[in-house]
Amino acid sequence: MGRLDTTTALSWIRAAADAITAHEAELTELDTAIGDGDHGANLRRGFSTAALAAERSAAAGQEPGAFLVDVGGALISSVGGASGPLYGTALRAAGKALPGPDADTAALAAALQAGLDALCRLGGAAVGDKTMVDAFAPAVTALQSAATDDLSQAALLAADAAEAGMRATTPLRARKGRASYLGERSIGHQDPGATSTALIFRALADALTSDHA
């Protein structure tokens, strides 16, 4: 009942790139409030480069794992901000943990868990530090614990969980990234990275839903 193959993975990255572009202004806004205002431009640039890499990788017949490694590499070499190495490393680690031509819910969840682990190792952030981890972690947990074999259903739950995690960053005081420099003043603002993470998980759900409709 729904597996992630390279075609669907390509749809995911396309959808993520579209979502980032559509929300660029919002991400800029959020990063202007508690960061340096470049998260929207960083990710638009990064995902448009990543989408090109994704097309090439898919056209070259890569399996989803190698495909995600390619996409992650493209992010690392195009974003520049903190989010680039973090997202890129997460996708590369996820890709390396994803065997075979397609993945079911459990395999994808395990791969994304590996990606999350790499991200946390690299950035040193934990849940509650007001970063992308606050959206990423609950999404992976939702995917892992989804009581369904239907990957698109599970992805919808993951997207919901990411969005809930994203919203939950608002009252937090930042401990990592630029927002931490603001101390108390970071409280009351939604984290830009958690917001883009939620967009990326929503794009996964969208890709799975439409491809397997």
Next chain:
Amino acid sequence: MGRLDTTTALSWIRAAADAITAHEAELTELDTAIGDGDHGANLRRGFSTAALAAERSAAAGQEPGAFLVDVGGALISSVGGASGPLYGTALRAAGKALPGPDADTAALAAALQAGLDALCRLGGAAVGDKTMVDAFAPAVTALQSAATDDLSQAALLAADAAEAGMRATTPLRARKGRASYLGERSIGHQDPGATSTALIFRALADALTSDHA
């Protein structure tokens, strides 16, 4: 019926200094619109220095002529803007043309004419160029042609003429000073120097009126 002696001349300079201080913001405003915004500060600084020089000069028993030379010198060495050398030179020339311990209307008019001539020689401006000359010249003319021996009455006419000349600068296009750099855009603004000239002639009338009340 009223003559300008050193006591009255001192009252004049005091009154002029007070008027300039009271109208500093207005002069700044006018000079900001078509100049560089410093006419108010220039003249406040200049007239407060000039007022000190005036006190000293009067205390030293100078006659009105030498007194005006002292005051003019103080303006030259304290204003800095174009208006400093111009006013200073005018007062110095007027002082040099003013003989004796006191002056009647005709003598003062002749002295101020000499001051005006020096001012025009130095600055090269004529009536209609949108400068202090536009207020200064009609004031001197009014003084010269006043059909009265009463100096304070004549000074009132001169002040009125200066104010009319000042107002008449508004529709003019500047040919001298910074406002000339604006070309057509100088039209529609009252000249700051003409405005301070009107204040100075009004101060003369006030000094003469109150001293001889």
Next chain:
Amino acid sequence: MKKLLNDPESAVADALAGLAASRPELMVDQEHRVVTRRAGVRPGKVGLVSGGGSGHEPLHSGYVGLGMLDAACAGEVFSAPTPDRILVATRAVSAGAGVVHIVKNYTGDNLSFDMAAELAREEGIEVEKVLVDDDVAVEESTWSAGRRGTGATVVVEKVAGARAEAGGDLKAVADTARRADAMSRSFAVALRAGTVPAAGRPGFDLPEDEIEIGVGIHGEPGRRRGPLRPARALVADMLDAVLADLPETSDPVVAVVSGLGATPLLELYVVYGHVAEELARRGVAIARNLVGNYVTSLDMAGVSITLCRADAELLRLWDAPVDTPALRWG
């Protein structure tokens, strides 16, 4: 947004094109946004690479030249350069003696430089990373990403460059740079926010009578707002913050008063006057000083004060000849 630009997208590329046209002694690799010395690196000399987001000019490209950096990587505005580009710069300045990376302490910069160093090492290039973290507005605690790298960068790059030019080996150059950083502290205030070209509006709005206190160089708000006060009082507060954290030795200091991009020199000299006055009052001697735009934050109005305790060796390195677009003497 009012800027002398063509398009936010091309701002960095266009500025680098201007730098290339203005400075034939520099080489600009537009594809990778890497600025190097046309003369190249003397065989056996330690290579010096720095870089970071653009918008801090003259940092870093303005410090490439004899006696200072060998290469600068220009990221997008306020975004770290990507690892592949840092790698290109690292390769370009590797002359057999290893390469020092001077990195301002921000998450993105740290990650990108670390990844690039990893790749360079795989190619057999020895890399030492030196972190600049001088901004005392950020308390080092579990509640932050650590002190930011700001005004001290110019001091670190200057002395490290002199040490490398004088033949120091990789460890010596890196240690000198680390010592300069350890001896430096900075604090900045902003009167008006700057505008990131891609964002199009100022990072924050401030009432006419308030300033942001403890800002960094990325347009973020400071630790708190406070009233705009006379320069003398403001400087005293800023020095309190800097001196409270500056290592106490009997050495004099190098003092850098840097505008944040939109501050006229008249005001910077007013500030420096009070820095000199206040430090004299507190018994801290100023051995050298810089007053101007050295580490900026786009068109932010404000000022940063950096002090670096400098012993005889650091002073000697400071005084060594330097010939770059933004620093030149000796």
Next chain:
Amino acid sequence: MKKLLNDPESAVADALAGLAASRPELMVDQEHRVVTRRAGVRPGKVGLVSGGGSGHEPLHSGYVGLGMLDAACAGEVFSAPTPDRILVATRAVSAGAGVVHIVKNYTGDNLSFDMAAELAREEGIEVEKVLVDDDVAVEESTWSAGRRGTGATVVVEKVAGARAEAGGDLKAVADTARRADAMSRSFAVALRAGTVPAAGRPGFDLPEDEIEIGVGIHGEPGRRRGPLRPARALVADMLDAVLADLPETSDPVVAVVSGLGATPLLELYVVYGHVAEELARRGVAIARNLVGNYVTSLDMAGVSITLCRADAELLRLWDAPVDTPALRWG
């Protein structure tokens, strides 16, 4: 008004105090607001005095030093120094060979320097006045006080200083300076007005999408308003205006791109890139260039472009060693 000052009244004095603290090689006479070289003037060398209103920093005090000015007179903000102070400066740098006054063409400056020259001559000091009038935004006609002196001042002061340092006599130094002025033209645009401290608010307000075209350096509005356009187009228009009036010779030019006080270097380099591109297209070679804040107008955002046709002699004088706070090479 948001500025790093104590009091508008003391702005100039406070800035001079900072300059004095920062630059021990300069001497600041606070009573008369005169900045001179501590080393004094070599007997038999022509003395060089410039000055004008403050608010144009580094002009003029930042150009006092070896190979450039011997003295700078700092008036109040945008107000010429008074004649008595110019006289003090003139006396201070008179070393038996006469003194050149470099005067930007404004009524107040002209009158004050003329009066000072008169007084100096009465004391037996020979004085030559050199007028700088490079701003093509002001058409020379019966309708104006003549072209303003703006960006070319730095070129004139540089080459005159070199000529004097090289032993030129009074007439030679003055003639060199006049030739540099005659060969120079400038044009400036403003994106945002600056604020005179004593006035407390900006000289003009501009909508977000408009600029002032043809501004001077005293905060006055320009000849007209126009839309904010891409830097490339703006530069082409500015060069049109400059080149239309620049003497046509086969000589290359010295190009100065100066920020007006609140313009980040990133933008100035973007502008310089287009200056280089456009001049190449039009067949005008750039022999030397400056990009930075050289002649400013408080915190005005904007840029001026100055071109000076420079023959071999002017280039040689340009290249001669200079050691001042704001220009240093050779």
